[in-house]
Amino acid sequence: MCSGTARNRLRKITLSALVLGIVLIAACDPPPKSSDPKATSSTDEPVSGNESEAQNMYELPPGAVAQSAALRQRLAVAAEGHDAKVAARALHKDSAGKPLYINRLALESSPYLLQHAHNPIDWFSWGDEAFARAKELDRPIFLSIGYSTCHWCHVMEEESFEDLEVARLLNERYVAIKVDREQRPDIDDVYMTAVQAMTGSGGWPMSIVLSPDKKPFFAATYLPPRGGVRGSRNGLIEILTQLEEAYHVDKRATLESADRIANHLALVTAPAEPDSMPGVELLHSAALRYIRMYDPVYGGVGSAPKFPQPSILRLLLRANAREANPDALQVVSETLRHMADGGIYDHVGGGFHRYSTDREWLVPHFEKMLYDNAQLVVAYLEAYQVSGDPALADVARDVLRYVEREMLAEEGVFFSATDADSEGEEGTFFLWDESQLDDLLEPAEALAVKTRFGVTAAGNFEGRNILHVVAPLDAVQSALSDAGQSGDAATLLQSARTKLYDARALRIWPGLDDKVLTSWNGLMLSAFARAAFVLNEPHYLDVATRAADQLLIVMTVDGKLQRSYWHDTAQIDAFLDDYAFLIAGLLDVYEASSQPKVLSQALALQETLDQQFWDDDHGAYFSTSNNHEVLLTRSKPSYDGAEPSGNAVAAMNLIRLAEFTSDFAYKEKAQALFATFDADLRARPTSSPALLCALDFAHADALEVVVVRAAGDDAKALIDVLRENFIPNAVFVLTDEADVAAHAKVAPLVDEKRALNGQSTVYVCQSGRCDAPTHDVATLRTQLQGHGLRLRD
Template structure:
């Protein structure tokens, strides 16, 4: 029992197992529920006959779509914060911590099986203080406790399930648990674990606390940075390329076996390596993988965009959620591959992916949404994984008619029995179109026309289904990645509407997620900003703004990038070993403050920052940013040299560090607009730049007035003019320039002649097995 002189703990909502109801809190929850409006659909099976939710907890007051999904569980959930831990300390209870995200399939399963179960909810409410965390809203909390899960179990994933002391130290951890012993063949379920741990905490708290302190010390040791070394040499880049090649799946593309993730950062590194060294093996790895993914079921052949990953080695059976950060990186990768390889398929996939994001993942105000769910409702209202994206053969025939359905079946692998659960079909391309056209007795052009007609018809039919849940929060980090993808595509594909999409999103983030003092927020949902920005938010936004600056030649984007960089340097930099912390020096103090280095589904902030700093150094003409980038390479030198598979994006930055800092500026005179001869000359020079893959370089297509206006703030624009009133291209390295030219062929030669060999002698080509 708490000490008698301590104020009694505040009450709770009327939930099973709750002993003290707080009328004021209940009134707040009722008002929040009423504010949802008459069309609000509560996410729960516990309802009154009129359809209203039987239970409402504190999460109804939150803005996170994930937390709101749990607002009507019978569990007495708290959001992360001091109030929950103070309650646990006052009532001498352990904390039950659950971390997930709104489009996580197994998070939904655990909610339905356990958190909607009144017996389990009652036990949780009686014996624990329960906290629910959206990992996309609080990546710092997620990272800290993922370390604990991995340390205690040897693996990680979501949902995360942990038990903590009131001092936030973990003493038990896992991921998904079935509700009870026997469910899904389990020997022990969540309820048995909770009973055992609650009993142990009540009867032997000293040993539980000692265990938690031991785990915390182990976590701190894991977070201790490795000793910095020298900046790794170019030989490290070569060794990394060989390490990636050794993991390549020659039969199906990608790396390793099932489940198979796209891993765009690895492919981007190999594409850079191929461009730098001319290594045909590196390019072949990228080509095979990009073709296999674009043909596979992981790609949405009807609506565009990529699903999260494939559950098989052949990319045919996806896990159906779609994440903004995946599609941002993959769209940019396909654009880059098109620039280097020239395969029109890559440009098509990039366009279709960006068009999907523009159509379905963009808010009216311009910001980009986070994700869509893997699950969607079938015709009877049941939640089924992949329902929205899959097809019975009979429905395909009904929509397309017999003749077009015959073609669609042959190309997209549709069978009467189905190739997926429930007799439904995942669409994938099983053979090259030329081969399918020959079998069908038609030309390849005619086949493409038929498929496009069928795609449009199926898209219209699919639009009548209830779509998957949309996580509509706008995360700064993910938006930065997508701003960069749209900006790069606008430049490479000469697509003004992509530039407009990038511009609107950048304006939204800077207008709505940036505080008056310049600090960045994490996310925007429900009309409000949630949480302070993390390293990844700043780094990705800086990268996106620099891409937008290149694509638009508008200095406001560079100034915004510089301002965000100043915030990072002031509040996130580790003055000891170097590199950036995940959180600002003003952030909530968690059990450990880490410097992220691992490039996972999203590149680490330090990897992005190494590249950002090199780019800013090129634009500013000084050495301070480059010196800071070197500190990052030194801080993570052991990872670069010993674990290259974990840091592909940082390796790309290291490759750029060991290359020429190339600058390509095309200046057009005022009369180069419209359809006249000057406009055609400017377009010819611009076409060379758009069609050339130039990673690590700065490119600008601008008017003479734009170049003149920026020269004072960006030294590389100094002296750049339209000579003899003709469009003029300048190819330079840190102010040292080739002769200005108005000849597209000369421009192409100058660019090619400026590249520096990675090593001397050149590295031996990568060995890539046949299929």
Template sequence: MTPEGGPRFTNRLIAETSPYLLQHAHNPVNWFPWGDAAFERARRDNRPVLLSVGYSTCHWCHVMERESFEDLEIARFINEHFVAIKVDREERPDVDAVYMNAVHLLGSRGGWPMTVVLTPQRQPFFAGTYFPARDGDRGAHKGLLTILGELADLYRTDPERVVATARRVTERLQAEAAPARPGDLAGPDAIRAAVVNLARRFDPVNGGFGGAPKFPTPSNLALVARYFHRTQDPQALTILARTLEKMAAGGIYDHVGGGFHRYATDAAWGVPHFEKMLYDNAQLAVAYLDGYQLTGRADFAGVARETLDYVAREMTDATGGFHSATDADSPAPGGDEPEEGRFFTWTPAELRAALDPEAARAFAAYYGVTERGNLDGRSVLHVGAPLASVAATLGVTPAQLDATLGAARATLFDVRARRPPPLRDDKIIAAWNGLMISAFARGAAVLGEPRYLERATAAAEHVIGRMLDGDLLARTWNDGRTRSAGVLDDYAFVAQGLLDLYEAGHDVRWLREAITLQAAMDRRFLDAANGGYFSTPAGDAGVLTREKPDYDGAEPSGNAVALLNLLRLEEFTGDDAYRQAAERGLRAFSRSLTRGGGVSLMLCALDYLLDRPLEVVIVSVAPGAGAALDAALRTSYLPNRIVVQATEGEDLARQAALVPLVADKRVLSGRATAFVCRGRVCEQPTGDPGQLAAQLAKTEPLFEVAPAPLPAPVRGR
């Protein structure tokens, strides 16, 4: 800081909108944002490029900034020998994906912060992740200063070697990104093989798949749910229900404020890494809604509701869009140094200070708050025993304990709100907003909550009104400004959100917007030769390769969501071109689908294609008159279906202009009427909710002959 209290250094990042880039705007490093200007400078000065990629809620990104990028000696060396570029991976996922592949090719494990050294032609010749500042720090043989010194010397003294390495890596990146030739369309056996693999990896004690660290994998849960729906294999339902209940009981779930943390550091979901990501909470809210529909368990509906309420309360911008994330770290009251999880953890003394003695004792017993704690002397809240068991130990009834815990949670929420909160990344990302629009729309439809429909609608208004200009959907918006052109995920996830919003709220505008966005996505990203979609548009010289993503990560595959959207659009519009495009896409990824692992959501798209999806139309004489039929629909798990609800008259005519199958539907016998069809072959129209529920319960089997039961988990995995 200057004597006047202002920042001592300011670099080019000060003009950016990303909170992560703005965090680095006063580093002594002369950071450039990603763009032509940085590479032109590198070419002019004949310097290598130091590319540092991270995100605002990344713990080790903060550590590397404090240790290295705020160190004057290291900053001076970087400024003299490199052109330094800082990238927010959430703002430029295309850049992040290319150079993360380079990290792997050069023999390092992936992660963030990502540290890559490039030629001025954007070709990588060195890659890694976090590096401590100096030799010996944190037990490292070499620190960042030494590594950069060696790389600067190499670039100066042996440029031919640098160019050869960079060219070799780039050629491998381009070869791996080259589209595969289409193959045969996969069949039901591919779906079963993937679910069998998940069943073997299933943790029967703690739920989830594999061991520590343990991540929520909503795409895997979606596939398992569909498999149960189509086969009625009880082990599939066990996998889904056990995972949902154990995550909700664990420390990965915020028992005071709702919502989920990023992942658990242990196999039992006990101690999380505490950042909260919008995309996790969107997908997990949907997973719990699915679980509720399949099991009828009110606790699953409760978790979905608390998660949506958390996002509505703490992650919603005044414009209606949703913010991206909150950090894992926050300072203790009166402290300056951030501590991981400080905001979310408790001690017995803090409980006694906030609650009456009986409530403090009950809360500590149920949520595992001890003097020793399980994280640096503090306790991450988690449920270790059933409510009835803890109630018996305390000598109260389960109902009494439940009431005590509910009141205590409300009190502790208010107490916690007075603590210094974690940093919130308030940029609005199109793709993640699309996922959250879907979650709120699904929540409105399944839980019958009009306020969730209002949230979904407001977010859709924000994205379409502020982030879309013709064919160009912006990736991010913050403080009134957009940044970066959207990638495939942005278009696909927003289109999915609009389709879900149309089904939940019956406003045909959103179907029209989804059709328009799909056409824009086709023009920008479609691989017309092979099927499927690239992640970036043609002619983008800013990245080395055009990826065609098929694997699910923390976010679902953009291609998988795009193919599901196409199949739904064909059902709505009757335009077979959508189905043909979806089938071409599935053929383009046939090799990945038959290999099985990591493509769960694309296998859900395959399941949709192989099924005869339900077409459900409810026509009523006035808005709300079909509420009883809607209630029957609400509790039915129907993954492969479309739903259209219309009011006779102008509304039905507007919808029929885009959805031909409603054109001939009319109210019968003066009351709301439901029409349930498969492949345009319809059941008897009905106004009776019980009869509608029976019609909806009919399922097309995935296999002509029932397959063998799913295997038991492999022990020790």
């Protein structure tokens, strides 16, 4: 999410405020991370070609230190290889329409960093060169962190980073560094913790001033260029001027303040001493808290702005499964319904926008993120398993249709996000005028769309319309009848949707962030694999299997998993989230595909995760490996943000692996992980719903269900019982009888299980004891109910 939280609260920064007690502001909970450095060298290596011509291609950014001829040549060559959209974004151009300025970000492989390659600011990427420059020139560092689809990041670029006075100030008095938070979550986590500790809130873009040794002494989010803009008393110019003066006039006090802040960050992210494993009562109390936070009118947990929060919904489904809690089920069902009906959902192209700015789910921030849509698919599928409501399954299908159409790369992996903005405005691509519907659609189609989605001449958003469901299908049918229009409402709406999509495709599209991230792809692997299993759709399994295969190919360099892939280049050693989410995706693919090699791949990744990330002294996983760059702090995430925490997903993986492999060491590691976070969970249980989902599994007597298919039989009737019911704390193995031996090598729970009497056979086991093998659907249902499961009729 982009946040402008700080923009209305800017205060004049004085030396006393800077140096005295800034660290005493209440600290927030979240963590930090670390990674291998991604430095770009600008050494004066010999170059070929006409250097003087290269030097003259771009003007030196105002106030910038002179660039070497070699660097300018490299920048010019890099710019020639960029997509035309990179140059087109430049605000400052020459008479021929070419960008006037270029900086080191032109050498990067991040779509976000390339957006800033033609700013008049002499940006550096995070790396040794930037910090050496700061020490050499004795300058503070201005660190800006954002991401490519962030609306307020775009606003700050246009207002502040394209401002020549701001650029000159930064170039003459600071070393300016840009970071893509999605490529470097380790850096983002460290300094977001600082922002929250120093301001009481956080968000992006993040604006931090550091000492040359990377310690923060000022933090904010969005900042306008100068005072008076957007009602602020001070902007970047005033703030940076005063901070730079403070740095040089009273350097000792400033650096002491930075030291205190760094020490405070180390304190709040220090590993906790392990306690005991949290009890099941914590699950009950967390569910009650979420239910009390429920909006009974519009659904959702909390007030505006409203976020999807699928981990909360999934936890409440588990609360209902554990203790038959109808209130928990209502929170989930009503929230999912309101979201699917609201403007947060794209009713033309499918997929969910990032979040709603209002209580009603009507006006979203229009970016679409891969991780949101992946997690929501799973939430809708699980709710469908509980209720049997086909509308929930239809939403999951529609989201996956959108992902395949707009977010699937040729290689079979998934892009990251699409922007909120197009044509310089937020949401333009997604809005409709009533007259546009009349021009594009047949009269009956136009009436159906207007009635269903509340389209009016006045509009509901800046004079235009965000489509959102206001009338059920029977009301649409009645409106058609009253107007003397024939046709089935659902059919008319579907034909209208196709026409609107085709017409919208002719507009200028929002920007696509086409980098591939391992962690987010792992989440989408789970979405497609779970949909393949629950909906019995082999095509979804084909997508998931191909994506898994390609990820393991393109994201592996010299035997090491990487985080980011863009334009045929994989880079940055993978973080905890990358390993945990990918392992979870592979386990879901394994359950849906019956391929033992997929479980073997997950086990290999788990071995690396245990070796490189596990804290032997205090338990749980660090967010960075032993080989990553050392930053100010090294954290262990337990709190969920827009994505589940890496430790939460890792805990769930450990429990599942223990069941698949019968290796109790995995379960012991999971128990140690929970013990590490016992105090945090008890103090703030609603901050970690994904970890509580894993805790729910840990406290359950897990079921192991093995289906052995006889030759020539797909065992559909037996497997359908598993597909159609919500069985959260279980592992499934589906295998042909001929493959039992291969499965048993990696999943010993399959060993010695056979298709008895030539018929497909299901084995339901728990705590080392198995029920009688059965071929009969009714018997299987009785066995599952005997283990405390409530099945749909």
